[in-house]
Amino acid sequence: MHYCGANREILLGSRIQFNSEDSQLMSKIDNSKRKFLKTSAIIGVGVSAPLIFTNAHAAYRNEPKGSTVTFGFNVPQTGAYADEGADELRAYELAVQHINGEGDGGMLNTFSSKALKGNGINGKKVVYVTGDTQTKSDAARASAKRMIEKDGAIMITGGSSSGVAIAVQGLCQEAGVIFMAGLTHSNDTTGKDKRANGFRHFFNTEMTGAALAPVLKNNYGTDRVAYHLTADYTWGWSQEGSIRKYTEAMGWKTVQAVKTPVGAGDFSQYITPVLNSGADVLVLNHYGKDMVNSLTQAVQFGLREKTVNGKQFEIVVPLYSRLMAAGAGEAVKGIFGSTNWHWSLQDAGSQAFVKSFGQAYGFPPSQAAHTTYCQALLYADACQRAGTFMPSQVGKALEGFKFDGLGNGPTEYRAEDHQCFKDVLVVKGKENPTSKFDVLEVVEVTPRAQVEYPASMLGGNLGPYNNG
Amino acid sequence: MIKFNVKNKDHILLIGFIIVVALAPVIFAPIGAGYPDLLQKFAIFGIFAIGFNILFGLTGYLSFGHAAFLGVGSYTAVWTFKLLTMNVIPALILSTLFAGLFALVIGFIVLRRSGIYFSILTLAFAQMSYNLAYSVLTPITNGETGLQLALHDARVLDGVFGVTRGEGLPSTTLFGMAMSGWSGYYFCGVVLIIMFYISLRIFRSPFGMMLRAVKSNQNRMSYTGLNTRPYTLAAFVISGMYAGLAGGLMAITDPLAGAERMQWTASGEVVLMTILGGTGTLLGPVIGAGVIKYFENIFSSFNEGILMDAFSFLPEMLQHAVVSITGLFVGEGWHLTLGALFMVIVIFLPGGLMEGIARIGNVTRRWLKPKPVATTEADAAASE
Structure with missing residues (x-):
């Protein structure tokens, strides 16, 4: 923050110089044109002086010149995804502590790359600013812009909605800073709408479909009729598309897919028609509080006690998180879904993260917390390895980067689409939870090879890096 | 003395408006809005x-x-x-x-x-x-x-x-x-x-x-x-x-x-x-x-850390108390502050902030131009 003030002084200095140059120039010009020139010079100085604010002889946007570097954490603090946002922020605060060498170091100790030494990044201490995305594209872009333009953030990260992630990713590309996507599950983030300055650690709906379909086949058979309720935005569409693609390939039929508005609260009007549709599986392409509400209501309506077409009625929630499962309570028991990470994993990385998160906040982290913590660490590590914060150099350090020890096993940041590839967890709501956090059990760890797809499949174009 | 008719006043208003727009980056910088x-x-x-x-x-x-x-x-x-x-x-x-x-x-x-x-x-x-x-x-x-x-x-x-x-x-x-x-x-x-x-x-x-x-x-x-x-x-x-x-x-x-x-x-x-x-x-x-x-x-961007810094001059106990109370009104609570402000304005200044500015203007004008005592009393009576 100190550096901002210093910067302004330099700029004011340069403005004064500018003025004196102008007056020297003016003395050589004859009197008649003087007034006109003077006015235009004043206007010119007035207009151009603030312009210098933005590109103060920096090699790239927001180049850190002082002893600190600023991260921008853009998370939903209000709205349907506020729980996830709060957990993301906790994880970021933890990550900053660990990068700066405070606390127990968490996953830095298990991370395969040893570039970070616990003394900040490139000798600079990490500080951060926060913003509220409100899970709205406009609000998210406004708060990201504030952090970039006013607070000098070198990198923006966070978010719990794909619509927001895509919007903010586009903004970061234009502004010339790196965007480390938070919880975003739509294919489009690293598919159709991918950008060079954007990176995603979280998995996507394509991987969910590929991992979940075999488990559904083993448990529910190949002769099923599905009814989709879909959150009406990019993630919902993407999720519905992927699940339909993989379930229809194994013989399921899709009787109907209904779009529901995000944050609807009451889903009863959407659930009633399911009873008479002839479907025997309900797929809830919902997330956050929407999923909690729709699942709870579906269970209250007695869907799971029904027998349709001679088969037990089933509900599937393709994207699960511990926060949602806890919110839905009893309703989640025995329901299948997929998740990026779960706190009960037994590898050293996960255990280290759960331990330090638990010590700081008193409960285990969610998958949103995990992915954002990883993103902050991965960015910091890439900057350290690149020896600079310049987006193009940092991006190059992340492209094709193979790492381990961050809770997902061996993982790779694919260079072609800036998407992480790793194993996918298929989970089920636990029948006999031992605590209020122990609500999901891992049914299967689907290996990376089974969920991998060619980068060209989802279209889109990264374009060149923008350094601002 | 120059007599201000509506047209002159409008010109002054417009010129003032242009100046504020042109110098906004400097004017709004101290309150953190100059970006x-x-x-x-x-x-x-x-x-x-x-x-x-x-x-x-x-x-x-x-x-x-x-x-x-x-x-x-x-x-x-x-x-x-x-x-x-x-x-x-x-x-x-x-x-x-x-x-x-x-x-x-x-x-x-x-x-x-x-x-x-x-x-x-x-x-x-x-x-x-x-x-x-x-x-x-x-x-x-x-x-x-x-x-x-x-x-x-x-x-x-x-x-x-x-x-x-x-x-x-x-x-x-x-x-x-x-x-x-x-x-x-x-x-x-x-x-x-x-x-x-x-x-x-x-x-x-x-x-x-x-x-x-x-x-x-x-x-x-x-x-x-x-x-x-x-x-x-x-x-x-x-x-x-x-x-x-x-x-x-x-x-x-x-x-x-x-x-x-x-x-x-x-x-x-x-x-x-x-x-x-x-x-x-x-x-x-x-x-x-x-x-x-x-x-x-801006208000929505104030988090606990910023508040802690702002109130760091207080003793620690008091600091935590003040931060936890003010914390409700900033950050995600900015709607609350705005709602309170809106109520105060609608109740006390039905004409909005402009009415407030006009009132302040009237008060300062009265202070700047001390009138004979009798007239002020008459004014006061009239306004009552």
Whole structure:
């Protein structure tokens, strides 16, 4: 923050110089044109002086010149995804502590790359600013812009909605800073709408479909009729598309897919028609509080006690998180879904993260917390390895980067689409939870090879890096 | 002594306005608002509120659906960027025109009613437009994700004039000048000044007088044999065009159009801005827009760490207590602060912030000009 003030002084200095140059120039010009020139010079100085604010002889946007570097954490603090946002922020605060060498170091100790030494990044201490995305594209872009333009953030990260992630990713590309996507599950983030300055650690709906379909086949058979309720935005569409693609390939039929508005609260009007549709599986392409509400209501309506077409009625929630499962309570028991990470994993990385998160906040982290913590660490590590914060150099350090020890096993940041590839967890709501956090059990760890797809499949174009 | 007539006062107001717009980066820096994105928002929502005030402040017709015109303007501008050119002038003109057309159609229908019925009709229309943009018209609006530029957009005019295609996404320009950052702000600022001037002229014109007459007693106007519909429709279309222009500017400074811009909460926001600043005043809506956008962007960014720093001069126990109380009103609690402020203003200053400014002006004038004792007492008695 100190550096901002210093910067302004330099700029004011340069403005004064500018003025004196102008007056020297003016003395050589004859009197008649003087007034006109003077006015235009004043206007010119007035207009151009603030312009210098933005590109103060920096090699790239927001180049850190002082002893600190600023991260921008853009998370939903209000709205349907506020729980996830709060957990993301906790994880970021933890990550900053660990990068700066405070606390127990968490996953830095298990991370395969040893570039970070616990003394900040490139000798600079990490500080951060926060913003509220409100899970709205406009609000998210406004708060990201504030952090970039006013607070000098070198990198923006966070978010719990794909619509927001895509919007903010586009903004970061234009502004010339790196965007480390938070919880975003739509294919489009690293598919159709991918950008060079954007990176995603979280998995996507394509991987969910590929991992979940075999488990559904083993448990529910190949002769099923599905009814989709879909959150009406990019993630919902993407999720519905992927699940339909993989379930229809194994013989399921899709009787109907209904779009529901995000944050609807009451889903009863959407659930009633399911009873008479002839479907025997309900797929809830919902997330956050929407999923909690729709699942709870579906269970209250007695869907799971029904027998349709001679088969037990089933509900599937393709994207699960511990926060949602806890919110839905009893309703989640025995329901299948997929998740990026779960706190009960037994590898050293996960255990280290759960331990330090638990010590700081008193409960285990969610998958949103995990992915954002990883993103902050991965960015910091890439900057350290690149020896600079310049987006193009940092991006190059992340492209094709193979790492381990961050809770997902061996993982790779694919260079072609800036998407992480790793194993996918298929989970089920636990029948006999031992605590209020122990609500999901891992049914299967689907290996990376089974969920991998060619980068060209989802279209889109990264374009060149923008350094601002 | 110089005698100020209305015209002179207006000139001073306009000049003062221009100076504030030009020096905004310096003026607003101490309160943390001196950065381009927020100043652009001040200007854009200022235009939106000025336009809204032409309808609400002059005719008294309270529209709850103005965000629909803002949205139409944004979508039009982004489509202009995609199809025609990245130059902002066509986008600005087309977004204003389209919003005007849209306002003409909607206004023709909803102005058959006045008062609360008019408000509800506009609300219904805006909500309809929002839902259309959100899901039904997804091919045109790209639904919730929002309409964005793509690498392979047609951009016919750019092709004709031989603008070279870069490797990355193009950015909006005014004949080569980038429309983001400070140049973007000054572009918005110039448009704001022009729109402010137009509104000033409307306020002072016979047309403006007619609109005020509609507000004070529409029945009497009708009984004198005057058809008020053309006047109210004209005011409705003009304010719709202002909104469209604001929407176009939003897309110019940030080429993305999302459906949430058309939601009823966005329509409600402009009503708040106008009432907060002062309905029917020239400057009020701009001030109201600035206050609300400031709260939304700056107050919401205060987190616990910043509060801890701010109150670090207190003893630790007290510091934690103060932070936990004030913490409720900043960060995600900014709506709470805004709500409280709005209530205080509506109760104590029904004329909005402008009334507050006028009162302060009166008080200082009385202090600066000490009068003979007898007159002051008489004044006091008269004012009581």
